[in-house]
Amino acid sequence: MSGAEVVSLGCRLNIAESERIRAILGDASETIVVNSCAVTSEAVRQTRQAIRKARKQYPDARLLVTGCAAEVEREQIAAMPEVDGLIANEAKLDPRAWNVPVDAAPVVPQHTRAFIAVQNGCDHSCTFCVIPQGRGTSRSLTVSQVLAEVEQHLEIGAREVILTGVDVTSWGEDLPGKPGLGTLVATVLDAFPELQRLRMSSLDGVEIDDAFIELICTEPRIMPHLHLSLQHGNDLILKRMKRRHDRGDAVRLVSRIREARPEVAIGADLIAGFPTETEEQHQANLSIIRELHIVHGHIFPYSPRPGTPAARMPQVAKPVIKQRAAELRRAVSEVRRPWLEGLVGTPLSVLAESDGCGYSQQFARVALPEGTAPRTIVSVTPTTLEEGLLS
Structure with missing residues (x-):
């Protein structure tokens, strides 16, 4: 193995952080890092699998684990015989955590698309989620820090920038004056007229400020692709999830944007088989796919996470969860296929x-x-x- 290897699991934020870790480590040989995920039980299983695979592939390397699973399941991950050490999630972008001098500024590898983490952590308490345990409270990069990162990526050849975070629409809440995401996006576009494509990661629709909505509707350099942290299509389930929006909020947001920019493609995260979910509530989940015309669907079969309120609620049987997840994926496919067919013959x-x-x-x-x-x-x-x- 030549240089450090970084295995990234989970979200786009992890992808962005993995690139920075790889850059920090540089040509450090015989080191492999697993940047883990804990969003579901399946994600933790995949993390363990990745650790075992990495050890088998690199038996003599120093194997370190960071990321959310290394926080949420710290003792269990540390006890794995393949693991040599853990790096705290909050320290993983600090060169000192990797024994690298602070003044040795990393050069981010060249990529076509640049993932820039403008925010980390989360202040919300959704009943199914352990991410606040793994990521901590919400923290925003300053505008100047974001501009510096964008500039660095553009200088080394990136043609598209994706602004990402754990709860990216909360960006600015912890900064002086509490600027909204629209302010950040407008500043990035104004500062870099050469940037032709700006894309956003998953957005919490109830947090999107009017300035950002206006940019989505009118700015051609913002890609017509909106991915919502929707989670469900039934109001009672959304309430039990402790989400801050209802179905109507999502419908009104998408309608407002589509009225101004009909070509916008909608994506969404949806959970199948949340505790107490009835067949009628599952049907509401299916119908929101058709109503919002969701063509990019991320479907998550619910799995209980230890220590969360949802894990203590009455659970849906696993075979039913699996079946409902398959039905949700099929519904997305049935919407996506004609959408793609409609792009045939379109420049x-x-x-x-x-x-x-x-x-x-x-x-x-x-x-x-x-x-x-x-x-x-x-x-x-x-x-x-x-x-x-x-x-």
């Missing part, structure tokens, strides 16, 4: 990646003509759709 602006494909503005995957140079933005009019890939 798309596609950012080329190194694998011969790229993503359109709406985050549709597109196969590119042979020889298309990575990191270029090209116009493609697809003529076919095969297995979810436009070409």
Whole structure:
């Protein structure tokens, strides 16, 4: 193995942090880091699997674990014989935690798309979630810090910037004057006119400020792709989740944006089989997919997380959860297929990646003509759709 290896699991924030960890470690040989996830029981299982796989692949390397699972399941992860040490989640971007001099500023590797973590942690207490335990309270980068990161990524070739965080729409709440996310996005776009594509990670719709909504509706450099932290389509289940929105809030938000910008593609996180969920409530979850025309669906079968209020609620049987998750995925597929078919024959602006494909503005995957140079933005009019890939 040449240089450090970083295995990233979970969210886009982890992806962004993994790139920074890789840059901090530089060419440190014989070190492997597992940047873990604990959002579900399955995520923790995958973390354990990744640790065992890494040890088997690199038997002589120093294996360190960081991330949310290393916080939430600290004793269990530390007890694994494959693990040499844990790095606290809050310290994982501090060079000192890795025995690297603070003044040795890391150079972030070049990528087509840059994930920039503008916020970390969460101040909310959703009944199913352990992320606040793993990430701590909400903390925002300052505007100047965000601008410096964007500038660095643009200088080394990034063509698209994705602003991400644990609860990115809470950005600014802990800063002087409590600026809204719209202020940050407008400042980034004004500061970098050469930036052609700005995309957002998952958003909590109830927190989106009017200035940001206006930008989504009117600014062509913000990609027409909105991914909502929706979680469910039934009001009682949302209340038991301790979410701060109801179904109507989500419908009104999407309607407002679509009225101004009809081409916006909607994505959403949805949980199947939350405790106490009845068949009628599951049907409401299915119907929100059709009502909002969700074409990018992230479906999570509910799994109880120790120490959360939801784990103490009456549970839905595991086979029922599995079945309902499959039905939700099928519903998304039934909405997504005609949406993709509607893009056939439509000119798309596609950012080329190194694998011969790229993503359109709406985050549709597109196969590119042979020889298309990575990191270029090209116009493609697809003529076919095969297995979810436009070409």
